[in-house]
Amino acid sequence: MTTHDEHPNRHIGEHNSGGFMNAPDGKPANGPADPATNDAPEDTTNADDHSLNGADDRPVNGGGTVVPLRPNGVRRLDDVPEQRSSKHGGQAGTELVPDDAITGAVLSEEQSKALDRRLGRQVPREVARRMAAGSVQVAKVVKESEHPRKAGKATLRHSLTLVQGLQSWVVRAWDASTLGVYRRQIKAAEAVGNQELLAEWTERKERVTAARHKRLMDLPQLMYGIARTTVGALAALVVLVLVIGVFVQLSGKGAFVDVITGVMDAIRWTITAVAFAWTPFIMALPWLILLAAWREGRRRGQLPIWLQTTADANVDTLIDETTIARALQALRIPQITAYLKDGLPLQYITPCRTDGRGTHAVIRLPAGVPADAIAQRRAALATGLHRLATEVWPSTGAEAGILDLWIADKGALQEGAGPYPLLEDGLVDVFKGVPFGKTLRGDPILAPVIERNTLTGGMPGQGKSSAARAIMAGAALDPTAELRIWVPDTNFDFEAFKPRCSRYVMGAEDERIAQIAEDLRERYAEIQTRGELLVRYETPAVTRELANKDVGLHPVFGLVEEAHVAIGHPVHGKDIAKLLVDIVRLGRKRAIHLIVSTQAPTRDSMPRDVTRNCSNGIAFAVGDHVTNDALLGQGAYKAGHRATELIPGTDRGTAVVKGFNGERSQVAQVYYIDVDRDNDQITPIINRALAAIEARGNVPGNDRVRQLPESRDLLDDLAAVLGDEPVPAADVPALLAKHAPGWMPYRRLNGKTLRQLLASEYGIKVPTTGNRYPVDPVTIRDAQVRRDTTGPDVDDDT
Numbered sequence: 104m105t106t107h108d109e110h111p112n113r114h115i116g117e118h119n120s121g122g123f124m125n126a127p128d129g130k131p132a133n134g135p136a137d138p139a140t141n142d143a144p145e146d147t148t149n150a151d152d153h154s155l156n157g158a159d160d161r162p163v164n165g166g167g168t169v170v171p172l173r174p175n176g177v178r179r180l181d182d183v184p185e186q187r188s189s190k191h192g193g194q195a196g197t198e199l200v201p202d203d204a205i206t207g208a209v210l211s212e213e214q215s216k217a218l219d220r221r222l223g224r225q226v227p228r229e230v231a232r233r234m235a236a237g238s239v240q241v242a243k244v245v246k247e248s249e250h251p252r253k254a255g256k257a258t259l260r261h262s263l264t265l266v267q268g269l270q271s272w273v274v275r276a277w278d279a280s281t282l283g284v285y286r287r288q289i290k291a292a293e294a295v296g297n298q299e300l301l302a303e304w305t306e307r308k309e310r311v312t313a314a315r316h317k318r319l320m321d322l323p324q325l326m327y328g329i330a331r332t333t334v335g336a337l338a339a340l341v342v343l344v345l346v347i348g349v350f351v352q353l354s355g356k357g358a359f360v361d362v363i364t365g366v367m368d369a370i371r372w373t374i375t376a377v378a379f380a381w382t383p384f385i386m387a388l389p390w391l392i393l394l395a396a397w398r399e400g401r402r403r404g405q406l407p408i409w410l411q412t413t414a415d416a417n418v419d420t421l422i423d424e425t426t427i428a429r430a431l432q433a434l435r436i437p438q439i440t441a442y443l444k445d446g447l448p449l450q451y452i453t454p455c456r457t458d459g460r461g462t463h464a465v466i467r468l469p470a471g472v473p474a475d476a477i478a479q480r481r482a483a484l485a486t487g488l489h490r491l492a493t494e495v496w497p498s499t500g501a502e503a504g505i506l507d508l509w510i511a512d513k514g515a516l517q518e519g520a521g522p523y524p525l526l527e528d529g530l531v532d533v534f535k536g537v538p539f540g541k542t543l544r545g546d547p548i549l550a551p552v553i554e555r556n557t558l559t560g561g562m563p564g565q566g567k568s569s570a571a572r573a574i575m576a577g578a579a580l581d582p583t584a585e586l587r588i589w590v591p592d593t594n595f596d597f598e599a600f601k602p603r604c605s606r607y608v609m610g611a612e613d614e615r616i617a618q619i620a621e622d623l624r625e626r627y628a629e630i631q632t633r634g635e636l637l638v639r640y641e642t643p644a645v646t647r648e649l650a651n652k653d654v655g656l657h658p659v660f661g662l663v664e665e666a667h668v669a670i671g672h673p674v675h676g677k678d679i680a681k682l683l684v685d686i687v688r689l690g691r692k693r694a695i696h697l698i699v700s701t702q703a704p705t706r707d708s709m710p711r712d713v714t715r716n717c718s719n720g721i722a723f724a725v726g727d728h729v730t731n732d733a734l735l736g737q738g739a740y741k742a743g744h745r746a747t748e749l750i751p752g753t754d755r756g757t758a759v760v761k762g763f764n765g766e767r768s769q770v771a772q773v774y775y776i777d778v779d780r781d782n783d784q785i786t787p788i789i790n791r792a793l794a795a796i797e798a799r800g801n802v803p804g805n806d807r808v809r810q811l812p813e814s815r816d817l818l819d820d821l822a823a824v825l826g827d828e829p830v831p832a833a834d835v836p837a838l839l840a841k842h843a844p845g846w847m848p849y850r851r852l853n854g855k856t857l858r859q860l861l862a863s864e865y866g867i868k869v870p871t872t873g874n875r876y877p878v879d880p881v882t883i884r885d886a887q888v889r890r891d892t893t894g895p896d897v898d899d900d901t
Contacts, residue, residue: 537577
């Protein structure tokens with residue numbers, strides 16, 4: 104058998120997994136033609152690397168079958184050991200077995216070399232491809248795991264927070280040591296040219312500097328005094344111990360040495376205890392400092408956006424001068440931007456200080472920036488302060504350019520107003536106001552009611568009935584006040600007030616609406632009577648002294664709940680609307696307070712003169728700026744006083760109110776007084792009010808209870824309204840309605856139905872004279888006489 108160098112065709116076996124290949128004629132191409140005449144073929148496992156991985160299995164020159172040979176028990180040719188026998192070049196004792204046959208071709212020497220070159224280029228590419236696939240897979244696994252990235256960001260976030268806390272301490276310490284607050288205010292006063300303020304802050308700085316210098320000069324003397332006091336105290340303690348020891352020795356109760364020993368043991372125990380506690384304290388001190396610095400960074404630092412997490416949204420940002428300046432700068436008002444860009448600090452007339460449930464500051468704005476411009480952009484300002492719009496309240500201070508800013512603590516709206524303060528005991532003087540709720544600052548707020556009228560509104564279920572209930576509960580606790588409540592709907596909200604009311608109407612039936620209209624007419628007539636009394640007593644308005652005299656000038660409180668229902672009534676609505684306007688206009692000085700409660704005071708549901716003349720406005724969550732301005736006054740929405748920013752459900756019980764104090768508006772949280780049967784809080788208040796009334800005497804009006812008539816006589820009423828001359832039938836219903844305004848059948852009557860009723864019930868036929876159908880009073884009176892003498896069934900011929 105020839106070697107590789109001697110036989111040019113042997114290379115095909117090397118490139119086909121080192122096996123024998125059968126030529127197309129069926130004879131071995133690289134081995135003995137006959138086993139009887141030739142030796143066994145040489146081992147071809149020592150071929151180059153291409154034979155190990157196999158060559159291209161496509162036929163090149165012709166076709167054939169290669170039978171790869173592998174050592175028995177070895178799965179790959181490259182697993183064969185390199186030790187070879189001297190005879191065959193393979194490992195001794197290794198048996199070669201045939202592998203699966205593959206298709207191949209016989210190559211010439213030139214073809215074999217070309218194949219070597221081609222495989223030499225392909226193998227590195229294959230290896231590189233496999234390595235790249237492996238690296239991509241590893242990189243993908245690393246990317247899918249979020250833990251390293253999260254851990255890295257968390258470490259960086261907390262580290263940066265710690266650094267910001269340390270930086271804050273350094274800046275604050277430097278600021279305090281160099282009187283930074285005074286320097287900034289002096290610089291701001293110089294910038295605006297306010298010489299008076301400049302002199303004031305300069306004087307303050309000089310005083311503080313002198314006081315600090317005096318403390319430094321007194322420090323050695325102070326230290327000397329402390330040292331002298333310490334030495335004196337130790338000397339006195341030694342003398343005291345010696346004296347006690349002498350007395351113990353002389354009294355025979357013990358030995359002098361025992362006293363000294365006991366004192367020394369106590370000192371030794373104290374030193375040991377201090378040393379024992381000192382060691383862990385010293386070990387924990389660095390960690391405590393780092394924790395404090397981290398907390399300082401959380402309060403005063405600002406992380407980059409890409410490092411912030413959702414948990415940072417719940418962290419309360421510290422409100423200070425820097426935070427406010429940054430929020431004002433974010434508004435991009437040119438004058439403020441240029442002012443701060445020049446390095447000039449804002450001038451704080453009142454620096455940031457805690458005020459109730461928030462922070463208060465008064466700032467002089469740069470020239471050309473009115474405080475109203477900030478108030479109109481309240482929502483944008485709130486974003487820079489990390490607050491809800493309803494938690495930031497900018498207003499105009501003593502001057503147009505002074506911003507009075509109050510910022511609620513985060514979540515202050517969620518605390519609510521708390522329980523009604525007069526649930527258990529106490530009375531009210533309505534001339535001083537009635538308990539209403541609390542401001543966002545947490546201060547109790549009183550609703551002024553004398554010489555006022557109140558309009559309250561909002562979406563259903565947001566608290567307008569609770570507001571009316573709170574005002575009426577306060578009025579009920581004044582024993583001189585009279586209560587009247589009209590509810591043109593069927594609900595339970597005010598049923599508990601019924602024993603305290605001189606008028607109480609509930610229901611949407613026509614008869615109930617008519618009764619409300621009649622009561623309002625009575626109240627309007629009472630306004631004129633009270634005006635005459637004021638003239639008699641020569642006073643322009645009712646006072647507490649006049650109210651106490653029981654001369655008919657006691658306070659009267661009326662509530663029209665769901666007023667839009669009564670105003671929208673097809674028959675009485677227009678009358679009720681006109682009466683409400685007249686009462687609101689004229690009743691104020693006469694101690695008549697009207698509360699009008701509605702959902703949305705639109706043009707159709709509420710007369711505009713009512714919304715204009717109610718000095719108290721209470722706006723719960725509303726849906727648009729039209730309703731907002733109707734409740735809070737024209738231009739309120741544009742000026743930043745917006746109940747539209749209250750969230751229905753979330754801000755239930757919270758309202759924007761006007762007229763309660765000197766401010767244009769403020770947010771108030773209304774006291775909630777429960778009327779549920781299982782937690783009735785109104786009834787005890789009413790019982791206490793009735794007891795106070797009984798102790799004082801009956802309140803005027805409490806004995807007046809209106810009863811609806813059960814029936815009326817048409818002939819009697821016609822005889823009363825008709826004069827001596829006939830009246831057209833079309834004009835008679837108006838006369839009847841005016842004569843008996845509480846009787847609904849007369850409200851629905853017209854000329855035609857009147858004629859039909861007279862003909863069918865009383866046998867009176869109205870003639871068609873001139874197509875006017877005159878009703879003759881003589882005929883009516885004759886029918887009345889016949890009925891009274893002979894009964895209603897007697898006809899004209901009887």
